[in-house]
Amino acid sequence: MKHKFVKHAGSRRLLLIFAGWGMDSNPFEHVSRPGYDTMVVWDYRELTPDWTAVSGYEEIALIAWSMGVYAASMTIHAIRHKITAAIAVNGTLTPVDNLRGIPEAIYEGTAAGLDERSLKKFFRRMCGDRATTDHFMSAAPQRAASELVDELHAIYPEPWFANPKVSDWDRAVIGRDDAIFPACNQQRAWEGTPLTVVDRPHYIDLQEIADAYIIDKERAAGKFDAGRETYDANTPVQQAIVEAMSEDIVRCHVDRQLSTAGTVCLEIGSGTGSLTRRLASMMPKGFLYTWDIGSTAPEGCDPTRFTSCDAELKICRTPGERYDAIATASTVQWFNSPRRFIAECHRVLRPGGVLMLTAFVRGNMHELTAASGISLTVPDERQWEAMIPAGFETLSWESADYDLSFDNPTDVLRHLRLSGVNGLDRGSHKVSGTSIVRRYPRMLDGRCHLSYRTIRMILRKKDNV
Structure with missing residues (x-):
């Protein structure tokens, strides 16, 4: 796992963003909330976080998107006592699952045929329309397709020795038009958790989520x-x-x-x-x-x-x-x-x-x-x-x-x-x-x-x- 502070002003509070598969910090450099520093986490080839960088914060507000929901659930155990809000966006705790995640055949097909050309096609499906795609690609992640294949294989199938997942989430935000994690699968996965369904594709500008759910105290x-x-x-x-x-x-x-x-x-x-x-x-x-x-x-x-x-x-x-x-x-x-x-x-x-x-x-x-x-x-x-x-x-x-x-x-x-x-x-x-x-x-x-x-x-x- 890698991380980067995209805002580091010495605040007592931290907005912690778990990015999705294939991401780096580029698409999230703009995300902020007054009174909070912002740190982005990505690259889930190894789920071994070093939380030293967040040890000085009194409070952490967590927003996890896509595959980042799963990654966060596997790795935040040591910082749970500081988290006052955990918002899941277009992701589930079972990321590869025919009923509660990405259907297995689609996931395996993505891993088998991934190259630079198919990656761009994935981003277009993720964004849903031309305007959203253009917005995303203006700050696209800079990672090699071969590296992303390794990330896919590291996530699924899950290792038998994995930590128990943190399932205590405050809200799940579901894009009605999500072409990656089907909305119906997300609804099944988050039964019992407060849901917000929005008219959005898989990619949602996380600034919208921060503005809606993280209080400027x-x-x-x-x-x-x-x-x-x-x-x-x-x-x-x-x-x-x-x-x-x-x-x-x-x-x-x-x-x-x-x-x-x-x-x-x-x-x-x-x-x-x-x-x-x-x-x-x-x-x-x-x-x-x-x-x-x-x-x-x-x-x-x-x-x-x-x-x-x-x-x-x-x-x-x-x-x-x-x-x-x-x-x-x-x-x-x-x-x-x-x-x-x-x-x-x-x-x-x-x-x-x-x-x-x-x-x-x-x-x-x-x-x-x-x-x-x-x-x-x-x-x-x-x-x-x-x-x-x-x-x-x-x-x-x-x-x-x-x-x-x-x-x-x-x-x-x-x-x-x-x-x-x-x-x-x-x-x-x-x-x-x-x-x-x-x-x-x-x-x-x-x-x-x-x-x-x-x-x-x-x-x-x-x-x-």
């Missing part, structure tokens, strides 16, 4: 801090969500658990303290700790119990069975992997401990998506439910939609600016405010609406887990 922190003074006055939906969560806590009698002397509660994403103050009033004899990516402790919080941090990383480094309760409101959709976060919450809760969580679901702010073409990628309600570990029992599960009405699109954008992060900046895809104002949908009366779709859950960790 530095920008999020800066915007939350910048909007702190105007947040409470401009977030009626978030305030209503906190009010509803407080009612859920009382209805499920969790408030009695919080009021017990010595109870230890952790709030994640404390922000300006709307939920913090309610929790503090419920637990006069307990200990409330707060974490937030912003730099300032919320009002109503003991400053000595506030930590400015990336909670998605910090919870992975927290000892097990540390807390009696964890609460988080309108925060986890800003994590690279909400699924992993919920699993970590289960680990650090004591038996009988409760997780109180609110989040947005797919379709949130759909009017803004229609006007801009950009949306924060969030799960739907069914996918949120699928994230819940078996070790939790559900005490409460509620969904709610909220609708805000504005005189004009400019007022919508002002609301978003004053409320902080809104998901409009998605890396290479930028849309001007003028364009959004022009395209924003209006009702028959001329007014503009903004819809929030939310989910609230209270989960209890089972005593026998």
